[in-house]
Amino acid sequence: MVQNTLSRLILAGLSGGTGKTIVSLALTRAFKRAGKKVVPFKKGPDYIDAQWLSVAAGHSCSNLDPFFHSVRDIRALFYNKSQGSDVCLVEGNRGLFDGMDEQGSCSTAELARILDAPVILAIDCTKMTRTVAAVLQGCLQFEPNLRIAGVILNRTAGERHRSVLRKSIETHTDVPVLGMLPKIRTNPIPERHMGLVTDHESDATAQHALDALADMAEEWLDIEAILHSAATAPDFGPDPGPIFPGQPASKKVRIGYVRDASLWFYYPENLEALEHAGAELVRLSLLSDAPWPSIDGLYLGGGFPELFADRLAANTTIMRHVKTLSNAGLPIYAECGGFMVLCNSLEMRETSYPMAGVFPVGTSFCPKPQGLGYTEAEVVEDNPFFRTGSRIEGHEFHYSLCVSEASTPLKPVLKMGRGHGGGLGWDGFLHKNTVAGYNHIHAVAVPEWAPLFVAAASKYRSSS
Incomplete structure (x- = not known):
């Protein structure tokens, strides 16, 4: 042995x-x-x-x-x-x-x-x-x-x-x-x-x-x-097997992910899971005005958009592009900071900064945490990333809260059993093929997420 x-x-x-x-x-x-x-x-x-x-x-x-x-x-x-x-x-x-x-x-x-x-x-x-x-x-x-x-x-x-x-x-x-x-x-x-x-x-x-x-x-x-x-640690024991099941799929779609000083909260396994499922990953930035290449999906992680709110707001070309992609049905998955970027506005120190405007709400940065700890949620709405009826375990850590700016209600994907989410027991809001909220997931704990993301990106690629 x-x-x-x-x-x-x-x-x-x-x-x-x-x-x-x-x-x-x-x-x-x-x-x-x-x-x-x-x-x-x-x-x-x-x-x-x-x-x-x-x-x-x-x-x-x-x-x-x-x-x-x-x-x-x-x-x-x-x-x-x-x-x-x-x-x-x-x-x-x-x-x-x-x-x-x-x-x-x-x-x-x-x-x-x-x-x-x-x-x-x-x-x-x-x-x-x-x-x-x-x-x-x-x-x-x-x-x-x-x-x-x-x-x-x-x-x-x-x-x-x-x-x-x-x-x-x-x-x-x-x-x-x-x-x-x-x-x-x-x-x-x-x-x-x-x-x-x-x-x-x-x-x-x-x-x-x-x-x-x-x-x-x-x-x-x-x-x-x-x-x-x-x-002096003892023998670890038998090989427990691979992190992701099955053989890596051949690359069939391009999924962009924003990694810059404003958004960079990504578990390495989340990106690896997308690659394993067949995605070629393309690193992007919201802070640069350099044009983005063609992509079939977009992943916006968490981070500190509140610290760069002025620069994000000033980068109107990229913000408009993100909204255009969402309205065109591009699969977009956003967590916490990424959700804040997709809202109408981000309020920081009594100043409101315009964001991408995908969702008709704003977020307001607060001096104390508005959501902190582990989360448990049930998927209650059909969407590109999770199967309806499945249970999602994750976590949240956010100082901002979601502030309604319009009478149009958001369509939530997740019913929170544990955690605050976007408020009133809901999170993971849906617009066309965009899902965004405060909940963070780990791809190993939610094995359906990456294959479904790649499948949605492949469907978008075929239809565009």
């Missing part, structure tokens, strides 16, 4: 905001600088952390989520994406045992068991000494079949503080201390309304910031011991 060792670890925290993202980025870049091929993963539906991990590793990052991925899907994603790697690092989310309920379903701990991966805990030690040992003891005993392979102590105050922390852990537990990080006066990667500032906005300084984090890791963490912990 072939041994699938797959050196791997999960970097987890005790809660959100403990610094695990900074530690994950620091380790990922330090591993890369040590000559390792690092394949990063992010637990949960986060786009921004995943993008930073991609930049740090120089390798695409995939998301793993026990809510909308089956155990088989998680293992297939991990196995296939990790081939050829020297080490795989999975960044957890929230606290190690935090899930959707009191049983911790869909937690980072659950993912660790699915992957049979060692866990390294990053603990914020601000104003804490001996209590850290009690916390570790609790984690060690809380759930079975979980191996905590080490701990990284974050935000330590000085040598005396670090000495007491280390002695407390070594006296009361068997957990190795793999490093102790000092407090960082200035976060090298600042945050704003949806998380970390994106590498698109700080491209000139992104590599410098990541190298600064790697410098810190090399000075304060035991990189070799951490790599050894990852290497």
Whole structure:
């Protein structure tokens, strides 16, 4: 039998905001600088952390989520994406045992068991000494079949503080201390309304910031011991099979997708699923006035259109073109930021900016999230992308809300069982062959989406 060792670890925290993202980025870049091929993963539906991990590793990052991925899907994603790697690092989310309920379903701990991966805990030690040992003891005993392979102590105050922390852990537990990080006066990667500032906005300084984090890791963490912990992961087991079923289809349609500073939230597997189903992908921009090539379908992901509302509004040629394509029946699928672009207007800081005008509503940016978390929906209207009656699991994270501007009602495709969507229990609005809303999906969790998208694009191509 072939041994699938797959050196791997999960970097987890005790809660959100403990610094695990900074530690994950620091380790990922330090591993890369040590000559390792690092394949990063992010637990949960986060786009921004995943993008930073991609930049740090120089390798695409995939998301793993026990809510909308089956155990088989998680293992297939991990196995296939990790081939050829020297080490795989999975960044957890929230606290190690935090899930959707009191049983911790869909937690980072659950993912660790699915992957049979060692866990390294990053603990914020601000104003804490001996209590850290009690916390570790609790984690060690809380759930079975979980191996905590080490701990990284974050935000330590000085040598005396670090000495007491280390002695407390070594006296009361068997957990190795793999490093102790000092407090960082200035976060090298600042945050704003949806998380970390994106590498698109700080491209000139992104590599410098990541190298600064790697410098810190090399000075304060035991990189070799951490790599050894990852290497102690047991055999992964048999090949779980391919990510997508069947053989890749021959290329028969051209589907454009906007990827620029305004829209760039795409799971790599969503684009791969379209290619597997027979699409040639064409990268486009809403911020450039360069004319678009001929396409048979259009995918508008999420992003930050609110930060570029003035430039989007000024690019009237492309905005008119998008509306013309929609009215002509081009299959268009848009998520969150893409939906905002397709509306009549986008209001930001009391200024209203005209958008493409496909849907007779506007969106208004708010200071607090208007939809945040996992979603469950039923498909209630015939459309090009989902089968009527099917159930869709996804997620949403948006600060804007949908504001009615006309008496003409929107035709919703999705009835929300969980989540806010576009409001009043509905999302995924339909205009001709355009479906747009706040809901994000992962193609592996919704396997019908990509083949139906390609089929709709093929039908459009044949009729045009």
